Amino acid sequence: MSIVVAILLGASAFDNAFDEGVTAYQNGDFETAISRFETLMKQGVAEPELFFNLGNAYYRTGRMGAAVANYERALQLAPDRADIRENLTRAVGRTERSRPRRGAGDWVDAFFFWHADFTGSRSLTVAAVFWVIAWSLLAVRLYRPWPYLRMGGTAAMAIALLFGGSWWVKSHPELIAVASRDSVPVRFGYRTAEAVHFELHEGDRVRIDERREGWARVE
16 A cells, blocks of 8 residues: 555644645655754644644655654544554554554453554543443432443443543653664663673664653663
8 A cells, every 4th residue: 555645634733834845745746844843843743634734754864763753743632543553564564673562451451452543532422421321320229229230330330430530641652762773772771881781773763751851772
């Protein structure tokens, strides 16, 4: 599948730099496109279309590490976008080791394996709906002890809590670092004098546990 250029969203969402970046991309001037998109990013614009297009431009220049990083940013904001996921998979496939990203953790993977395509707002909406249904059923049961009302209310409460947990996880995304050079040394400590533990290759992704004085402790 070919790399897709996102449709313009209009001047109300982005300024002229976005339009100029997309035009440069369509004309094959990928470096100018990168410059325009990064200008917006430095100004604090955080939209999936921006990161998606920036990832596309980096992909076209062969810088897979930067492409992967920006697709990850876009996917974090719009996890239901299949085009972003496809381009991320494509970019990872062109890296030296084509390593998949590690899961978020044992309990997250166990309970929320199903919510990859859900946005935080969608999970919150579903949680709110089932929360209301649960309490409504339990309230009705006080006056009408019909069979299965308690079971239905309990099931609705469980679904509400599950989707509420999904919303919480989506609201507290893990920090990901992506290697942007051919070789990035990972050391045992926070000094350049520390021994190298292993090396990351371009496009490899690791989870950030802590940041300190220009360093990141990764897992």
